[in-house]
Each structure stands twice: as C-alpha cells, then as structure tokens.
Amino acid sequence: AQTVTQSQPEMSVQEAETVTLSCTYDTSESDYYLFWYKQPPSRQMILVIRQEAYKQQNATENRFSVNFQKAAKSFSLKISDSQLGDAAMYFCAYRTRMGSNYKLTFGKGTLLTVNP
Amino acid sequence: EPEVTQTPSHQVTQMGQEVILRCVPISNHLYFYWYRQILGQKVEFLVSFYNNEISEKSEIFDDQFSVERPDGSNFTLKIRSTKLEDSAMYFCASSEAEYSNQPQHFGDGTRLSIL
Numbered sequence: 001a002q003t004v005t006q007s008q009p010e011m012s013v014q015e016a017e018t019v020t021l022s023c024t025y026d027t028s029e030s031d032y033y034l035f036w037y038k039q040p041p042s043r044q045m046i047l048v049i050r051q052e053a054y055k056q057q058n059a060t061e062n063r064f065s066v067n068f069q070k071a072a073k074s075f076s077l078k079i080s081d082s083q084l085g086d087a088a089m090y091f092c093a094y095r096t097r098m099g100s101n102y103k104l105t106f107g108k109g110t111l112l113t114v115n116p
Numbered sequence: 117e118p119e120v121t122q123t124p125s126h127q128v129t130q131m132g133q134e135v136i137l138r139c140v141p142i143s144n145h146l147y148f149y150w151y152r153q154i155l156g157q158k159v160e161f162l163v164s165f166y167n168n169e170i171s172e173k174s175e176i177f178d179d180q181f182s183v184e185r186p187d188g189s190n191f192t193l194k195i196r197s198t199k200l201e202d203s204a205m206y207f208c209a210s211s212e213a214e215y216s217n218q219p220q221h222f223g224d225g226t227r228l229s230i231l
Contacts, residue, residue, distance in 0.1 A: 004158075035219065037222070043205070043224045043225050044119075044222060044223065044224045044225075045159075045207060045209075045222030045225075046222075047219045047220075047221070050219060091158075091159060102147060102149075102164060102171075102172075102211070102220075103149070103161040103164060103172060103174075104149075104151075104159075104161065104220060105161070106151075106158045106159040106160070107158060108157065108158040109158065109159075
C-alpha cells in the first residue's frame with residue numbers, strides 16, 4: 001500500500017520569503033501522480049499543483065513549484081514570495097495511474113503560518 | 117468557477133442516530149468520492165462512485181455506511197447508526213473523467229459531531 005509522509009507538522013515563513021514543505025512517499029509503482037492541496041481556514045481543499053511521475057520536469061504554477069525526486073520518492077513544495085493568503089494547511093497526496101483506483105492517499109498535512 | 121457544495125456545514129447528532137451528508141458535485145463531473153478527516157489526523161478515503169455504483173471502498177466504509185445519487189445532482193453519504201468515532205470532517209469530491217490525471221475538486225466539508 002502507498003503511504004505519504006509529511007514530516008513537518010508546522011512551518012512558518014515571513015511574508016515575501018520562500019518556504020519549502022517536504023513530502024515523501026512509498027510506492028512500488030513506477031507511474032503515478034502527486035498533488036499538493038491547500039486547505040485554508042475556510043476549509044475548502046484547493047488543488048495547488050500536480051506532477052506526473054513520468055515527467056522529469058518539475059511542475060510550476062506561478063509562485064508554487066515542486067522538487068520531484070523520483071528515486072528518493074520525495075515531492076517537496078516551494079512557495080516563493082509568500083503572501084498572507086498562503087497561510088493554510090497543505091496536504092501532499094498520491095494517486096496511482098493504474099487501473100480504476102483513483103483514490104487519493106494523503107499525508108497528515110503541514111500547517112503553514114505566514115508572518116507579516 | 118464551478119464548485120462542489122456540501123450541506124450542512126456542521127451536523128450534530130446523537131449516537132445511534134442516522135445522519136445523511138449531502139453533496140452537489142460539479143455538474144459535468146462523473147466520478148464522486150467521500151473522504152473523512154478525524155481531528156488531527158490525515159484525510160482518509162472512504163468510497164468512490166461512478167455510473168451509479170461504488171467503484172471502490174476502503175476498510176472504513178463498512179455496512180453502516182452507504183452512498184447514493186438519488187437524482188441528477190445530489191450525492192449523499194448515509195451513516196445508519198452513528199458512533200462516537202464517526203465524529204470527523206467529511207469531504208465530498210468529484211472529478212471530470214476517468215483519466216487519473218484529472219484532479220479531484222473538493223467541497224468545504226461537513227463537520228460531523230456525534231454526542
């Protein structure tokens with residue numbers, strides 16, 4: 001079974017600075033998807049960024065980028081120029097690409113605080 | 117932008133009572149999911165639903181749970197006889213197509229409190 005581990009329960013960053021949230025996962029599969037979701041205090045889970053395992057290039061969405069290290073099974077999220085609105089719980093998630101099993105397996109989350 | 121909507125936002129129920137959590141997925145989505153998050157723990161998959169039937173369910177999704185799509189818009193999770201340990205945040209999600217790269221869009225969640 002796949003597992004996702006987020007080793008940082010909490011992180012903080014100064015506004016306009018850069019922060020990296022770590023995520024590692026365990027799988028025997030070679031093809032899969034990885035996601036970062038954001039859950040602000042409003043509670044809605046919002047997709048931040050996704051990465052296909054077969055792609056070597058790291059995904060980027062504006063100020064958000066990932067460092068995908070497939071051999072190390074590591075999938076960290078970098079937030080550049082942090083803004084107050086980035087404060088939220090961030091979840092890393094794994095999804096197989098095989099068959100019809102589309103469920104997401106989540107990590108426990110990292111609570112990000114952005115200090116003005 | 118279309119959203120997944122969940123009602124109610126907070127449900128308080130006596131232990132042993134039945135509860136129905138409601139979700140309206142995004143209108144052109146075909147795959148539907150329920151997840152739950154016990155306070156302080158990770159988000160866990162409960163069940164996925166496609167073409168009016170369950171496509172996968174987790175060990176958590178035992179006989180006290182059921183899902184239904186009673187009409188063209190609603191997707192419900194029923195817990196028949198609630199237990200204290202059912203207290204959690206329940207999230208509904210939907211995705212557009214079967215391709216696994218399609219992201220799942222989540223609702224705001226329903227906080228279920230069992231007394």
